[in-house]
Amino acid sequence: xxxxxxxxxxxxxxxxxxxxxxxxxxxxxxxxxxxxxxxxxxxxxxxxxxxxxxxxxxxxxxxxxxxxxxxxxxxxxxxxxxxxxxxxxxxxxxxxxxxxxxxxxxxxxxxxxxxxxxxxxxxxxxxxxxxxxxxxxxxxxxxxxxxxxxxxxxxxxxxxxxxxxxxxxxxxxxxxxxxxxxxxxxxxxxxxxxxxxxxxxxxxxxxxxxxxxxxxxxxxxxxxxxxxxxxxxxxxxxxxxxxxxxxxxxxxxxxxxxxxxxxxxx
Amino acid sequence: xxxxxxxxxxxxxxxxxxxxxxxxxxxxxxxxxxxxxxxxxxxxxxxxxxxxxxxxxxxxxxxxxxxxxxxxxxxxxxxxxxxxxxxxxxxxxxxxxxxxxxxxxxxxxxxxxxxxxxxxxxxxxxxxxxxxxxxxxxxxxxxxxxxxxxxxxxxxxxxxxxxxxxxxxxxxxxxxxxxxxxxxxxxxxxxxxxxxxxxxxxxxxxxxxxxxxxxxxxxxxxxxxxxxxxxxxxxxxxxxxxxxxxxxxxxxxxxxxxxx
Numbered sequence: 110x111x112x113x114x115x116x117x118x119x120x121x122x123x124x125x126x127x128x129x130x131x132x133x134x135x136x137x138x139x140x141x142x143x144x145x146x147x148x149x150x151x152x153x154x155x156x157x158x159x160x161x162x163x164x165x166x167x168x169x170x171x172x173x174x175x176x177x178x179x180x181x182x183x184x185x186x187x188x189x190x191x192x193x194x195x196x197x198x199x200x201x202x203x204x205x206x207x208x209x210x211x212x213x214x215x216x217x218x219x220x221x222x223x224x225x226x227x228x229x230x231x232x233x234x235x236x237x238x239x240x241x242x243x244x245x246x247x248x249x250x251x252x253x254x255x256x257x258x259x260x261x262x263x264x265x266x267x268x269x270x271x272x273x274x275x276x277x278x279x280x281x282x283x284x285x286x287x288x289x290x291x292x293x294x295x296x297x298x299x300x301x302x303x304x305x306x307x308x309x310x311x312x313x314x315x316x317x318x319x320x321x322x323x324x325x326x327x328x329x330x331x332x333x334x335x336x337x338x339x340x341x342x343x344x345x346x347x348x349x350x351x352x353x354x355x356x357x358x359x360x361x362x363x364x365x366x367x368x369x370x371x372x373x374x375x
Numbered sequence: 376x377x378x379x380x381x382x383x384x385x386x387x388x389x390x391x392x393x394x395x396x397x398x399x400x401x402x403x404x405x406x407x408x409x410x411x412x413x414x415x416x417x418x419x420x421x422x423x424x425x426x427x428x429x430x431x432x433x434x435x436x437x438x439x440x441x442x443x444x445x446x447x448x449x450x451x452x453x454x455x456x457x458x459x460x461x462x463x464x465x466x467x468x469x470x471x472x473x474x475x476x477x478x479x480x481x482x483x484x485x486x487x488x489x490x491x492x493x494x495x496x497x498x499x500x501x502x503x504x505x506x507x508x509x510x511x512x513x514x515x516x517x518x519x520x521x522x523x524x525x526x527x528x529x530x531x532x533x534x535x536x537x538x539x540x541x542x543x544x545x546x547x548x549x550x551x552x553x554x555x556x557x558x559x560x561x562x563x564x565x566x567x568x569x570x571x572x573x574x575x576x577x578x579x580x581x582x583x584x585x586x587x588x589x590x591x592x593x594x595x596x597x598x599x600x601x602x603x604x605x606x607x608x609x610x611x612x613x614x615x616x617x618x619x620x621x622x623x624x625x626x627x628x629x630x631x632x633x634x635x
Contacts, residue, residue, distance in 0.1 A: 166621060
């Protein structure tokens, strides 16, 4: 199907559909895919982009699929185009919000599918955020989008909420280094926990505190990692921990015991 | 009470706002761009230190490379493509360590308001910027940013919405006390306890609002932020003082009695 954008009417109807899905007494209805090419609810775009329905293992694959296709579009024009991104979310809705074992779809908040006009909330859009990060960083952001396509994930939330992180290569690479487990091909256990030290949430909070004294945009991955305090040690790669240990010889028996305990990662 | 620690172990210097002039320039059919002039030569900074200007709204930042301390220059395109042109924009100026070894900032200025957006008449600073936009059926909305100016958006579907806010007693009686309460509750219950601290921008909107409230109350004290009753009482004193000073209800009654 050729890429289009939903107009105001189309967005409204999609929104109404999402709201009906959440009504427990409501019968599940088929996806309103007719909105995608009905001239009453959609508009043509100046670029000729053909899309196919594909089965994506995760959002990263969705991003990889879209990046070359949308390259031909004027990136400035599509960046904040509510109709376009909402159209894409509807097109891929079966993957972003599949039917459960009970045959029902349980959508997340509407702004995951309908691009919020408030730019401060646009990071929540499932397709747009994935596209922007994958376009910029490729496989370096696999750790953010490696969950199944219908799952947003706390790591995505915590990193993309600070929208300027998109422009901080060292920060993104450091996050991947800390929180991605290449052996399991998934985020490290505990990385997304909300109230523990060293997690992705804390990563964003701690870096914000350094903003007044460091230029986050120009830091390399290594510089970011060196800035982070010891609470992040449990996510550092083991080789790196050994290097750190060599630089900080323990001064006491208790110091050696403590350091041995905190060197466990994951 | 939320406590935010700030680290300045690197001895980062401060660029005064008087050393920076930034103005927004409208461009028909496009987002605005900015123009800037920087006076960094007397700050003792290395001449080859790179300079950056960042335009921001909350967590959205648009960053521009602006030459060096000895040779500052704006890039060819300073259009703010990523920012929402219906909301206030603020700027930061940063000078980074030229060695590239550590990513440190040598000097910075934060929360710079571009010309045309802030100072009121006779040097008084506004506490709120006012704009209009189509808000559907919502008469107005108040946006409280992380830094910069509070923005009041009046619904453009209301005829002469902006003028009514400034002049119409009916509007003012409905809107102003609510704004004052909303902002002060936000500051006292959510914002940093050290809103006017030396390491914070002393012209932060939190600081200006607190000073405004204290002037109205005629008292420099602040309420105990752990005591909600004390906060309620303090804020109501501010609303009462504001309403007395500007005869909010008197003017409303006069307007309504006039049959208009």
